[in-house]
Amino acid sequence: YAVKRKFILPLFLVIQIIVVKTIGLFPDFVEAWYSKGFYPKLGFVSRKALGWMPFSLGDVIYFILILLLFRWIWKHRIGFFKEWKTNGLTILSWVSVFYFFFHLLWGMNYYRIPLHEKLQIEKEYSAKQLKTFAEKMLLKTNELQLKITKNDSIAVIIPYSDKEIYNLALKGYTNLPIDLNEFHYEDKSIKSSLFSYPLSYMGFGGYLNPFTNEAQVNNLKPKYTSPLTTCHEMAHQTGIGSESECNFIGFITASKNEDLYFQYSAYSFALRYALNNLEVLKEGSSKPFVEKINAGVLKNFDENELFWDQYQTPINSLFEYFYDNFLKANQQKDGMEGYSKFVGLAIGYEKL
Incomplete structure (x- = not known):
C-alpha cells in the first residue's frame, strides 16, 4: 500500500497537465469561469487578508521551502542516484502539489482571452507607426523631465519612499479608461521583496507570488522605474498572465496617474522599449531619436543600465533561459521577448 x-x-x-491543457483550449470558458468568476473573488480575499502585513509572507514561505529543499538534498546526498526511483517520485510529488496550487490560485489566467482580441486591436505595426509612437513618447518624456527638474540636464529623482509609491500606484487604477475597467484594483497587497538582492542577479524588477497574491517589487533598482514596475505587478494581481499585457496595463495606469513621477516612469519606460524595437527593425534607426532626448533622461537610462550591468552574471543568463521557457510553456510563445510586445498594444490602442 505504501509503495502504491x-x-x-x-x-x-499527469492528470492535471492533461486537464489544464485541455481547459486551456477553451479561453472563453477560462475567461468566464476562472478569470472573471472564481479568481477575482479569491484575489480580493487574499489581498485583503495579507495586504496589511508590512513584509512579504510569500517570500518567507519561499525561504522556508528553499531551506527544507536543501535539507532534503543534504539528507539524501549519499546514494541519491542509487535510490533514483524513490527520490524521483518524491520530487514529482512536490511538483504535483505546486502545479495544483499554482493553477488553482492564479496560473489559469495564462489561458484567458488575449487582451488584443477583447479590445479588437492589431498588435502588429509598421516601421512608420513605431517611429510615430517613439516620437510621441520622446516628446512626452522630455516634457515631464523638464517639468519635474526645471533643467533638461538633471536626472529625475523620485522623492517618495517605497511605501508611498505603493500607495500612490492605486490612483492610476482608479483612472482606468472604461474599456479597461475590468482591471480595476482594490485593497492593495504590494511589498518590497525580501529577495531584492537575489532578484537583481536573476534580472527581475519584481514578481507576483501566485500562492499569496502579493506583488513583490525589487526595491534595489533605480527608483524612477519603481512606479511602472509596481503598476505592472498590480496588473498581474488583477488576473493578467501575459507579460506584454501587464506592461501595457502598467503603462496605462502609471501614465493616467495624476502624479508626475508616475507619468515620467511610464513614458520613459515606453520610450526605452520603442527605441529598442526600432533597433530590432533596423540597426541604427533609433539614433535620430536618441539625439533629441534630454540629457537628464539619458542620465536616468544610464543609471538603469549600470544597475543591471553590475548584476550581469551566468546566474542571470540561467534564470532568463528558465523563465523564457516557463513563459513559452504557459501560452506565451514569445517568451521573454513578450515584454517588448506591449508596444504593439500601445500603438493599436492609440488608434481606438
Whole structure:
C-alpha cells in the first residue's frame, strides 16, 4: 500500500497537465469561469487578508521551502542516484502539489482571452507607426523631465519612499479608461521583496507570488522605474498572465496617474522599449531619436543600465533561459521577448 501511495501524486500530476491543457483550449470558458468568476473573488480575499502585513509572507514561505529543499538534498546526498526511483517520485510529488496550487490560485489566467482580441486591436505595426509612437513618447518624456527638474540636464529623482509609491500606484487604477475597467484594483497587497538582492542577479524588477497574491517589487533598482514596475505587478494581481499585457496595463495606469513621477516612469519606460524595437527593425534607426532626448533622461537610462550591468552574471543568463521557457510553456510563445510586445498594444490602442 505504501509503495502504491508513492505513485498517487506523480500520477495526479499527469492528470492535471492533461486537464489544464485541455481547459486551456477553451479561453472563453477560462475567461468566464476562472478569470472573471472564481479568481477575482479569491484575489480580493487574499489581498485583503495579507495586504496589511508590512513584509512579504510569500517570500518567507519561499525561504522556508528553499531551506527544507536543501535539507532534503543534504539528507539524501549519499546514494541519491542509487535510490533514483524513490527520490524521483518524491520530487514529482512536490511538483504535483505546486502545479495544483499554482493553477488553482492564479496560473489559469495564462489561458484567458488575449487582451488584443477583447479590445479588437492589431498588435502588429509598421516601421512608420513605431517611429510615430517613439516620437510621441520622446516628446512626452522630455516634457515631464523638464517639468519635474526645471533643467533638461538633471536626472529625475523620485522623492517618495517605497511605501508611498505603493500607495500612490492605486490612483492610476482608479483612472482606468472604461474599456479597461475590468482591471480595476482594490485593497492593495504590494511589498518590497525580501529577495531584492537575489532578484537583481536573476534580472527581475519584481514578481507576483501566485500562492499569496502579493506583488513583490525589487526595491534595489533605480527608483524612477519603481512606479511602472509596481503598476505592472498590480496588473498581474488583477488576473493578467501575459507579460506584454501587464506592461501595457502598467503603462496605462502609471501614465493616467495624476502624479508626475508616475507619468515620467511610464513614458520613459515606453520610450526605452520603442527605441529598442526600432533597433530590432533596423540597426541604427533609433539614433535620430536618441539625439533629441534630454540629457537628464539619458542620465536616468544610464543609471538603469549600470544597475543591471553590475548584476550581469551566468546566474542571470540561467534564470532568463528558465523563465523564457516557463513563459513559452504557459501560452506565451514569445517568451521573454513578450515584454517588448506591449508596444504593439500601445500603438493599436492609440488608434481606438
